[in-house]
Amino acid sequence: MAVKTLKDLLDEGVEGRTVLVRSDLNVPLDNGTITDPGRIVASAPTISALAEAGAKVIVMAHLGRPKGEFDAALSLAPVAAKLGEVLGRNVQLAGDVVGQDALARSEGLTDGDVLLLENIRFDPRETSKDDAEREALAKALVELVDGEGAFVSDGFGVVHRKQASVYDIAKLLPHYAGNLVAAEVEVLQKLTQDSERPYAVVLGGSKVSDKLAVIEALAPKVDTLVIGGGMYYTFLAAQGISVGNSLCQEEMIGTCKELLERYADVIHIPQDVVIADSFSADAESETVSVMEIPDGWMGLDIGPRSVERFAAILSSAKTVFWNGPMGVFEFEKFAAGTKGVAEAIIEATGKGAFSVVGGGDSAAAVRQLGLPEDGFSHISTGGGASLEYLEGKTLPGIAALED
Numbered sequence: 001m002a003v004k005t006l007k008d009l010l011d012e013g014v015e016g017r018t019v020l021v022r023s024d025l026n027v028p029l030d031n032g033t034i035t036d037p038g039r040i041v042a043s044a045p046t047i048s049a050l051a052e053a054g055a056k057v058i059v060m061a062h063l064g065r066p067k068g069e070f071d072a073a074l075s076l077a078p079v080a081a082k083l084g085e086v087l088g089r090n091v092q093l094a095g096d097v098v099g100q101d102a103l104a105r106s107e108g109l110t111d112g113d114v115l116l117l118e119n120i121r122f123d124p125r126e127t128s129k130d131d132a133e134r135e136a137l138a139k140a141l142v143e144l145v146d147g148e149g150a151f152v153s154d155g156f157g158v159v160h161r162k163q164a165s166v167y168d169i170a171k172l173l174p175h176y177a178g179n180l181v182a183a184e185v186e187v188l189q190k191l192t193q194d195s196e197r198p199y200a201v202v203l204g205g206s207k208v209s210d211k212l213a214v215i216e217a218l219a220p221k222v223d224t225l226v227i228g229g230g231m232y233y234t235f236l237a238a239q240g241i242s243v244g245n246s247l248c249q250e251e252m253i254g255t256c257k258e259l260l261e262r263y264a265d266v267i268h269i270p271q272d273v274v275i276a277d278s279f280s281a282d283a284e285s286e287t288v289s290v291m292e293i294p295d296g297w298m299g300l301d302i303g304p305r306s307v308e309r310f311a312a313i314l315s316s317a318k319t320v321f322w323n324g325p326m327g328v329f330e331f332e333k334f335a336a337g338t339k340g341v342a343e344a345i346i347e348a349t350g351k352g353a354f355s356v357v358g359g360g361d362s363a364a365a366v367r368q369l370g371l372p373e374d375g376f377s378h379i380s381t382g383g384g385a386s387l388e389y390l391e392g393k394t395l396p397g398i399a400a401l402e403d
């Protein structure tokens with residue numbers, strides 16, 4: 001990556017300078033409690049290095065997908081507390097993004113202080129499609145800077161988003177790749193440059209509209225695409241199978257039909273499914289063939305026959321990239337598919353395959369299901385970002401650092 005790095009910035013000297021850092025602190029929450037702090041832990045070294053070197057550090061981050069306005073359930077308050085604990089230093093949380101409180105707190109920063117702005121997506125300009133709106137937010141963020149500022153991009157999980165705190169801000173300040181972004185890109189380069197065959201990609205999760213588009217680009221590049229989680233119901237619907245209340249992206253049915261025809265040898269979808277009568281931990285559940293999903297029920301995990309078949313396919317892979325849980329692993333009843341597929345990837349890794357798990361929830365699943373983290377070659381903090389990198393797409397948050 002031909003970009004300046006954190007080391008370059010530290011060599012220049014940051015004492016007394018305000019450094020804006022974009023981190024991906026989008027961690028899973030259960031009723032306000034962080035269930036997996038992985039992304040906070042992975043983001044800490046860059047923030048810590050800057051604070052230690054005497055910078056006034058202002059961290060920008062998002063949580064979930066608020067609709068451009070304050071949402072108490074998506075406040076970064078629990079994240080600020082956890083970040084402080086991990087860093088071993090006080091982390092202030094601003095009550096807003098670029099409002100009165102953020103401005104007053106940024107003016108009061110002294111060397112080595114860390115200030116976290118409130119969820120950057122509370123400001124509708126962050127995710128706006130309008131360049132001028134995003135640029136206006138980027139300018140407001142720069143106004144928090146005292147003297148000669150700098151921008152460090154360290155939120156790998158969000159570098160595929162053309163958003164104000166990821167992309168536009170780099171045009172206004174000297175910019176550098178943080179340690180996490182640099183390390184993640186280095187590992188993913190291995191996957192794109194010399195991936196040993198057979199190369200398998202396993203896709204699941206719930207960001208169906210984002211990731212169905214990725215399948216189109218990845219299918220010609222890999223030997224096997226294993227699809228589970230919330231992703232495959234659109235493929236079932238494309239075969240005329242009724243999916244009840246399962247996640248399904250109606251407008252992508254035509255695309256899925258074409259993909260199934262063109263890549264029949266590459267794409268593998270489940271044969272059986274664990275269905276539920278509601279989206280809850282104690283829902284009534286049953287394992288059925290994918291042909292038998294009744295109206296009103298929804299698929300929340302892949303079934304045991306599918307796990308067995310996927311495990312057989314993955315056992316011969318030499319390169320594996322996995323993003324997205326196979327089911328709603330947060331509920332015990334629907335965790336077996338994710339566990340089974342993860343175990344198959346661990347087994348392949350043990351036999352010499354190079355394996356990468358990407359995504360906040362996928363990484364959380366590995367830890368929560370008690371699987372060994374060192375069973376994989378690398379655990380990445382970015383799911384969508386990794387996928388788009390593997391696709392060969394230009395990632396706005398990385399391209400902006402190259403300018």
Ligand SMILES: Nc1ncnc2c1ncn2[C@@H]1O[C@H](COP(=O)(O)OP(=O)(O)O)[C@@H](O)[C@H]1O
Nearest residue numbers: 205206207229230300327328359360361362383
């Ligand atoms: N069949 C399903 N229906 C609804 N949600 C699902 C299903 N399978 C998996 N999920 C959910 O997908 C979420 C993770 O999706 P995603 O954000 O795409 O993954 P990652 O964060 O690893 O990139 C998990 O919270 C999980 O509960």
Ligand SMILES: O=C(OP(=O)(O)O)[C@H](O)COP(=O)(O)O
Nearest residue numbers: 026157158359360382383384385
């Ligand atoms: O969780 C994230 O991505 P991932 O689920 O693809 O790993 C990132 O924080 C990006 O979030 P977004 O997909 O709402 O832009």
